[in-house]
Amino acid sequence: MTPDSTADGARTPAHPCTATFAAWMAGTADGGAIALHAAKLSTPDLSPQLTAVYQVFLHTQRFTVKKNLDSMLRSDPTGVDVEDHPSIRRDKRRLYVLQRELQRACLTATLLNLPVARRAGFILIEVLRFSEDEVARILGTSSSAVHTAVGRARRDLTTYLESRCEHMDPRNPCHCETRLGIALERGFIQWPDRDDLPGDEPLVSRAVCLDAERLYAKLPSPLPAPRGSGPVCR
Template structure:
């Protein structure tokens, strides 16, 4: 039985413009969140999302209805993200060793920037999401997309392999390698993953503000979420390294994306 989205796609392929708009509305957030996890910076993710949505729309007639439409969208999106690099994310990416050095720098027991509890709560969340998402950039592109698909978005190995059009065995090997690197780093550096580690998100607030990695006047992540940092240890059925990522909520795609797409397609 075809789901609602697949039916909308059929109607869109027959020239129904309203159905096409509804298809875009249904997939824009998932494309944006995948792009954000791959590219870290919302500005890069916004540009990538627009390009991916245009590719989905212009190739919509090639969807054969033999699979779930969202899986096909992920395939289009991952193909784009593996070949295109965000400008800021490319500049920020670094080896695990350099990221470890960055974690060790500038830790302070007292926050100079603010004493306001509400503001500190937001800044702590901003550091948590920025730091853990930034860590993903230490993986190469293919390793990163495999880790995101399975350990964050919860696709199984068979589904992930189909999305990336690689063998299931290859996918498993890449996932094992990625998990080992992320788990090892977090267990050795992150206080959320291992309480024995000295690093805490609050201890990095001043340093990251001074380095202009976090802009307290224009938070990228904290304004969208309800303190995912408090949820990490409540996800008891997962190891901490995975719970850290799954605790972070999905983010809404900027409204400007839909407006631009509708303008491009002349949808009123």
């Protein structure tokens, strides 16, 4: 399916940044494509496209699949033989890729629990690097409202992750290595349909991260990046 359309059936291509924003808002590439189709893009200009996608998420919840990570991944992490799983087959490279896919999926799922306006502002500013004034125009609000919403998003993400996630603090209980078996067994992740996740070494956190936004700034997008491509927004 082409991820863009207009009401009369003609198609307006989505700007790459619009497609990336939609994927982040939905948490998956497929969800982002469906939201883009619902947005009925009618102009090639970036800012109106982003506004149209934002309005789709603001007025319906069906494009956002929320998950309770504490419930889904809470189990005895030693109870699953990870390396014999069909997605790994004792291949260390596949194991390391799946660790990164789990990190990406967990942090993305955490982001989806934010209210729509906070999530949109956080993605546009912290991930896609727009300014507060630009985001205010996209979201149809004031710069001060954007500043407040994004500040609350940072606080909510940090509060949730700082006592759980190894990528905030290596001493935290939730580690990608030990939760991977449960995530595969319960269908939270599967082998990713992408080739941009590195598998050269295990994913191990070694440093404390004080702010959640630093994690998201480096996190792979739900929309796989084409080979050799650079940032699509900033």
